[in-house]
Amino acid sequence: MVHRNQALVSYIWFCLELDDYDCTKCAPGSYLDLDELAEAVSISDTDKCPITASFQNLFSILSTWDPKGDLILDISIYSPSDSEHWFKYLTFLPDHPSQTIPTKACDDAQHGWVAGSRHAAPPRWAFLKVFYAVMEEGPFDSDDLEFEWWDQLPSVPAVTSLLLRQQNRRRWKPNALAHMFARLPRLQEIHYEPWREWDSHQRKTDKDFHFLFESIQRSNIHLKRLVVFENFNQQYPAILQRFQFGEDLAKCDSTRNPHPAVGRMVALASLQLEHLAASFLVDARHFFTIEPSWEWPSLTSLVLTSKVLRLGEDPGQIGAMLHAAAAAAMRMPRLETMEIWNGRKWLAAVFQYQTLRSARQATVTWRATWELTMEPSLIRAWEAVVHHRFDDSWSLGVVQQRLDTAAIKSHGDAIPCLRLSGHVIRPVSLQQIQMEQKALEGAKTV
Numbered sequence: 464m465v466h467r468n469q470a471l472v473s474y475i476w477f478c479l480e481l482d483d484y485d486c487t488k489c490a491p492g493s494y495l496d497l498d499e500l501a502e503a504v505s506i507s508d509t510d511k512c513p514i515t516a517s518f519q520n521l522f523s524i525l526s527t528w529d530p531k532g533d534l535i536l537d538i539s540i541y542s543p544s545d546s547e548h549w550f551k552y553l554t555f556l557p558d559h560p561s562q563t564i565p566t567k568a569c570d571d572a573q574h575g576w577v578a579g580s581r582h583a584a585p586p587r588w589a590f591l592k593v594f595y596a597v598m599e600e601g602p603f604d605s606d607d608l609e610f611e612w613w614d615q616l617p618s619v620p621a622v623t624s625l626l627l628r629q630q631n632r633r634r635w636k637p638n639a640l641a642h643m644f645a646r647l648p649r650l651q652e653i654h655y656e657p658w659r660e661w662d663s664h665q666r667k668t669d670k671d672f673h674f675l676f677e678s679i680q681r682s683n684i685h686l687k688r689l690v691v692f693e694n695f696n697q698q699y700p701a702i703l704q705r706f707q708f709g710e711d712l713a714k715c716d717s718t719r720n721p722h723p724a725v726g727r728m729v730a731l732a733s734l735q736l737e738h739l740a741a742s743f744l745v746d747a748r749h750f751f752t753i754e755p756s757w758e759w760p761s762l763t764s765l766v767l768t769s770k771v772l773r774l775g776e777d778p779g780q781i782g783a784m785l786h787a788a789a790a791a792a793m794r795m796p797r798l799e800t801m802e803i804w805n806g807r808k809w810l811a812a813v814f815q816y817q818t819l820r821s822a823r824q825a826t827v828t829w830r831a832t833w834e835l836t837m838e839p840s841l842i843r844a845w846e847a848v849v850h851h852r853f854d855d856s857w858s859l860g861v862v863q864q865r866l867d868t869a870a871i872k873s874h875g876d877a878i879p880c881l882r883l884s885g886h887v888i889r890p891v892s893l894q895q896i897q898m899e900q901k902a903l904e905g906a907k908t909v
Contacts, residue, residue, distance in 0.1 A: 469528050474535045476557045477521055479514060481542035489548035490589035526617035530649055537626040540633055545593055549574045549585035552902035555630055560890035581903060584702045596634045613642035620649045629656035629694040629892045637671035641678035652688040656892055659695045661703050663714035669722040680732040687737045692888045693744035697808055697908035723749040734759055740766035740887045747803045751787035759795040766887050772805035772812040774833045782841055785814055789844035793851055800884050806877025808908050809868050813881040825849045828862040830881055873900040
């Protein structure tokens with residue numbers, strides 16, 4: 464590109480298109496030995512998509528760009544065949560939401576689709592194919608060699624925002640991302656939308672997440688906005704779980720259980736941020752287990768999720784978490800909005816704190832599919848937050864709003880119904896979640 468035109472570029476969609484595959488590889492099954500299975504699902508360098516050479520070329524070119532202005536790098540990796548077999552509803556789009564959600568009629572009985580509806584669930588091997596880790600089977604003989612390769616890439620100060628959206632079902636290893644992010648020293652904004660694990664790998668992945676957020680805190684010192692959304696689909700565990708004598712042999716939890724250490728590490732990494740949204744990968748209860756010395760001098764917006772926001776939960780547990788949130792808010796002198804939410808099929812809830820300067824008022828809102836009584840002690844705790852930051856002329860309003868349970872068919876429906884003010888997910892990603900839910904309507908969930 465001519466040097467004078469570089470300043471006109473604000474968005475780059477770096478789209479890695481993997482090889483096509485046929486029905487012999489769309490759900491490679493138990494008839495294969497381990498080596499054959501690894502070859503069938505692996506995501507590595509190929510003639511069509513040399514991953515390492517592509518990144519080497521991209522970073523080499525962008526390293527010569529002047530670090531002026533803002534530049535978004537949006538990374539996608541997929542195969543065109545992904546949407547031709549079991550997962551007909553998948554789309555691979557740039558970061559531009561459409562006015563309408565595209566739909567297509569599917570009639571492919573071999574892959575469970577009849578007259579546009581899914582009549583048979585994918586085999587678990589089909590999930591392994593589309594959710595496999597990038598470069599898990601090569602070209603490097605070990606993770607350490609892969610990390611060394613990332614470390615030798617040229618530094619790219621021109622990039623200020625990075626997008627890794629949920630349409631990337633294939634998994635970037637969190638440790639590898641830590642090394643990738645370190646090559647982008649001027650990053651100011653990260654949008655990271657990984658998918659949850661579907662088996663016992665979750666424990667190792669959580670350790671790697673801890674390393675990733677620790678690395679972000681250490682290496683990406685200019686970061687201002689961090690948005691993490693761990694996506695899921697409630698139909699998938701219903702397919703993948705294999706119970707015997709009451710035990711799930713697949714180790715696929717019905718609901719995600721965030722690791723406390725990851726929540727605390729995200730809290731530590733957020734101390735210098737202006738905006739943080741961490742959904743499902745972190746539980747607010749763990750985030751608010753803070754050290755006495757922690758303060759957030761620049762944070763204006765905080766969005767978290769918590770499993771305790773659900774019908775039937777002990778109100779005392781919910782109250783304790785919201786008291787802890789108020790205590791943390793006392794250490795956020797610029798806070799304008801805090802939202803703690805949860806969303807699943809038939810469930811949506813948010814506790815929302817907002818300030819309105821023109822009215823010299825703050826509000827706490829409970830908006831959910833069920834009612835919650837906010838105890839006087841909780842109201843006093845949030846009044847203390849308001850008066851700690853503003854003068855006595857400010858007041859605190861309390862709002863309660865009940866939502867229609869039947870309208871919440873997935874977490875994708877919960878987000879717009881809750882009217883979250885903070886950015887929790889890319890708009891095109893939300894559209895894709897809603898399209899998937901529509902395509903799978905009527906399928907069993909857990």
